[in-house]
């Protein structure tokens with residue numbers, strides 16, 4: 777018995793209706809399946825590979841952010857400020873928030889990271905004891921960020937700062 781089969785292959789290659797040569801059909805369908813698999817694999821490779829590799833490969837550029845006015849900062853008193861850094865992460869815009877302490881000394885300013893170097897809790901300034909205190913395990917730092925007691929292994933990290941000609945304090949993240 778002869779079969780007339782209209783197949784996707786006929787539509788794709790414009791083959792007239794008629795008998796199907798089984799050998800060529802198998803060859804064509806194998807090729808078609810391989811092509812579809814390659815297209816899917818390639819697409820997934822680009823999407824997954826890009827998502828996995830791009831954050832690691834992307835060079836994170838540092839940014840100078842305005843953090844307040846020099847004249848608003850008390851001398852030698854760590855003043856907390858929240859800095860917002862907007863960046864692109866893959867297909868999303870992400871806002872990173874960084875809490876830093878600005879410590880003015882004359883006309884210059886030091887910016888201390890508020891992240892405790894023990895296990896990463898956020899420190900706060902105690903005007904009563906005149907120290908930066910960590911609420912988690914009792915670590916303390918002085919106004920320069922040096923460890924004065926407790927488990928923190930290192931001083932608080934610092935960010936570069938500058939004061940622009942308009943008196944704005946800029947912090948580099």
Ligand code: FES
Pocket residue numbers: 892893894895896897910911912913914915926927928
């Ligand atoms: S996290 Fe700050 S002392 Fe442990």
